Amino acid sequence: GAGVSQTPSNKVTEKGKYVELRCDPISGHTALYWYRQSLGQGPEFLIYFQGTGAADDSGLPNDRFFAVRPEGSVSTLKIQRTERGDSAVYLCASSLAGAGDTQYFGPGTRLTVL
Amino acid sequence: GENVEQHPSTLSVQEGDSAVIKCTYSDSASNYFPWYKQELGKRPQLIIDIRSNVGEKKDQRIAVTLNKTAKHFSLHITETQPEDSAVYFCAASNYQLIWGAGTKLIIKP
Numbered sequence: 223g224a225g226v227s228q229t230p231s232n233k234v235t236e237k238g239k240y241v242e243l244r245c246d247p248i249s250g251h252t253a254l255y256w257y258r259q260s261l262g263q264g265p266e267f268l269i270y271f272q273g274t275g276a277a278d279d280s281g282l283p284n285d286r287f288f289a290v291r292p293e294g295s296v297s298t299l300k301i302q303r304t305e306r307g308d309s310a311v312y313l314c315a316s317s318l319a320g321a322g323d324t325q326y327f328g329p330g331t332r333l334t335v336l
Numbered sequence: 337g338e339n340v341e342q343h344p345s346t347l348s349v350q351e352g353d354s355a356v357i358k359c360t361y362s363d364s365a366s367n368y369f370p371w372y373k374q375e376l377g378k379r380p381q382l383i384i385d386i387r388s389n390v391g392e393k394k395d396q397r398i399a400v401t402l403n404k405t406a407k408h409f410s411l412h413i414t415e416t417q418p419e420d421s422a423v424y425f426c427a428a429s430n431y432q433l434i435w436g437a438g439t440k441l442i443i444k445p
Contacts, residue, residue: 255432255433257433262438263437263438264425264427264435264436264437264438265380265425265433265435266435267432267433267434270431270432277431278431278432281432313379313380320431322367322368322387322429322430322431324370324382324385325370325382325433326382327372327379327380327381328379329378329379330379
């Protein structure tokens with residue numbers, strides 16, 4: 223079956239603009255995770271959904287970042303008033319159940335804030 | 337919270353030799369330890385994982401060992417090949433993955 227997909231693959235925006243990044247998890251996976259990866263570093267946890275609810279959003283850096291998963295499948299990461307420091311690759315992963323399950327990653331969205 | 341340290345940051349080995357990457361973690365509640373391989377510009381790919389009720393796991397040329405008492409785990413790659421060149425990340429989890437900083441593995445022909 224299809225793996226995790228993310229759109230767009232690349233997004234270039236100007237400082238102060240709003241962006242939305244989309245993640246389509248593997249069908250049937252109840253858990254969904256967002257990570258952010260800067261060049262030369264490991265992924266940094268942002269938020270974890272179990273079904274429709276955010277089970278842990280402790281990794282969101284500030285209130286400009288918000289994510290939703292209204293039907294328990296597709297998720298959207300929303301960033302308001304983008305800053306140059308938000309530039310990174312945003313990775314989405316899904317797992318079948320949740321805690322301790324293997325996480326499968328999408329290809330990522332490379333966000334560049336000019 | 338959990339903290340994962342990974343060493344070395346860069347590892348260069350001769351093709352055919354073995355490579356070992358080591359990680360330590362701080363949270364004794366962590367119970368799942370995956371290893372991911374990431375090639376430049378691509379997504380992390382799971383190569384092997386181990387759970388806290390197991391001490392060692394092997395899959396062909398790749399093995400992982402876990403010492404829960406010392407809170408460390410290691411990745412072993414034997415008979416290295418050029419296609420093994422990549423960045424390898426360890427992670428520890430009781431639900432969210434906390435990642436090490438990565439090891440750039442270079443296989444010299």
